[in-house]
Amino acid sequence: MTATADPSTTPAEARALALDSLGVHPAGREGRFDRITRLAQKLFGVEIAAVTVVDADTQWVKSAQGLDIPYVPLEDTFCRVTLAAPAEQTVIEDARADDRFADSPFVRGDPHVRFYAGHPLTTSSGVRVGTLCLIDPAPRGFGPVESAMLAELADWAEAVLRRTSEMERAAQVQQALLPQAGSIDVPGYEVVGTCVPAHAVGGDLFDWYRVGDDGADVAMTLGDVMGKGIGAALLMATVRSALRTAGRELPPGAAVRDAAVALEADLERTGTLVTLCHARLTPATGQLTWADAGHGLMLLVRSDGGVTRPPAGGLPLGTLPDDRWSEHVAELASGDAVVVFSDGLLDLYPTLDAALADVARGVREVPPGGLVEYVDRVTRRARCSALADDVTMVVVRRCP
Template sequence: MLDVLHGGSEERFDRITRMAQALFGVSAAAVTLVTDSVQVHKSQHGPMALGDGPRETAFCDHTIRDATTLVVEDATADERFSHFPSVTGSPHIRFYAGHPLTGAGGHRVGALCLVDENPRTFTDAEQDMLAELASWVQRELDRTAELDSAARVQRALLPRCVPTVAGYEVAGMCMPAGSVGGDFFDWYHSPDGHLVLTLADVMGKGLPASIIMATVRAVMRSTTRDGDPGHALTEAAATLHDDLERTGRLVTLCHAQLDPARNELRYADAGHGLMLLVRADGTAHRPESGGLPLGVLADQTWTESVVHLEPGDTALAFSDGLLDLYDGTLDSLEQIAEVVRDCVDATHLIDRFTVLARRLGVRVDDVTVVAVRRES
């Protein structure tokens, strides 16, 4: 559940094993994780190379059976370990010391351990230092569990199904740069049958931005079901202003209503400015934007603008993280428009951007896109 087994080495653990190896002068220091059948080295540092292997012949299998530090001063003289392949053969471990690590549920899941090819004593003071270093690893594991839980909550706040709108295709995606982020998109049907769409980008990243994101989403949902987008955005901004001012956050936001009977997309823009209209004939332009972001002025108002959608037209709203998948500037809008021209429908378009974001690997910003396409 910690989702740290197969992601390769991570600097947050590597810096601790480097410190431990240098501090104790051992052949290797490692962060190990123990599953029901194998031991995995999440991080290791030192001239001795440690390999993953079966749990039953792993020192750490014994470490996790108790809450205290396990010390083996000479493995060849300890009947519990003298037959282990890592003792009788390479890497010829003689000394071992390990302090257990626990998961969020209190289960012991691994250890911070030290190994050496020579037997040695390990004082109470050294055990205390190892336990202190292990507490640093523990905090990282706790942070992983916390972020994973927050990520599940944030994913649950995104739309769970694609809305049905006669004559239109609608699709969206949101990929945070880390476990959680400050972007979101939302859609739902209003009482008058219009489709209400929102895309927002909270200044900042991580947990603080995600908390503000959830607040903005809740307010937008509660205050924007009726009325034109400009009025709805003005009302929501007034509700949010004190919270945004106290937390020092700004929010850029695009809020729209799709009227399928009139084939109109009515929208209000709060400092976002990242919309693209690609016509069926291939021409592309940015619809006008206006107004400041939420959180700047308490009495700011917004007015609505209207885009008429012809058959085959696609309206795209996105966060600036999409630009970062290219050169990070508005010059990449033409490349984004070319992707729109190349896609057969809104779902295909969103899939293309999702694949591009995943292929990039490490992202510096959240990537969020909403596409509305009138069927040909």
């Protein structure tokens, strides 16, 4: 939802509210606008092209070609007219001949502005928060063709402004769908997870929730939707919903099949595959039952030092329309752990073997009650890396 200023607010207050709702910090250059200003400078053959945003009383330069200053007091700018004028664009073909600007310090001195064209940048709620402007020391004409080109570039700049807000909101929603720290308490067990998307949003998911007639068992899922970005994130939410619906009533193998049937049309239309591991833990006995759909990144880490990597099970969801997934069973004894992770974690290591060995060692050497700290270390390492893929991990350990 876009924040809308109260009708009683001043234009300056409305701009501040709008910038805040977009998640835009006025100060500082932003490279995401550089392609626009570079193209504008070359396309129009001007000395200066800039994208700016304006708060209460200052115009901040977010990207500029031919201009080094970080900000200008709004009262000294040409763009104040662009923001206030009813017209869609403000064009000044010769500033020396314009009474509004003839005495401006930027006309009389550096950068000796003669020509100016500005197009306002507007939020979806209609608040003008900045400009795309062209500046040159020589007077010139500016016809309908040039005006249309400037409008198209301004539309691009507006889309970049708005996309940041939308992506940040999408990231917030996606994180809200993931289990939060401490959201499930399983007496006698540590249950910890993390998900670090490679971009603002990603296609990995992990989930856990109570199941069974008495809610004594715990269902857990880790999945990886093929692809990245918003598309993968949308499908991730759909996969999560389908598995939650099936997983509450059915054992793992049947739950995966039910979810696959429900998702079949969506996955076929989008040409998407989903690998996942879906498990059910019975805490009273330590029995872990799971079905693997082409995931294959699971380790059983025993307290006696043994490590087993169960083989990948069936095919990913979306491969065959009538596939079935078999179930596997293991028992977690005192001190034993199960670790499931996405293939993005492998990118943090030079080889697959190095990744498996380090994960197994890290889980085994963590003292009782220390899994949160271990997973936090993995999270920090992922966030400090140039990720090409999402990094997701779930660890469950039976307390000694």
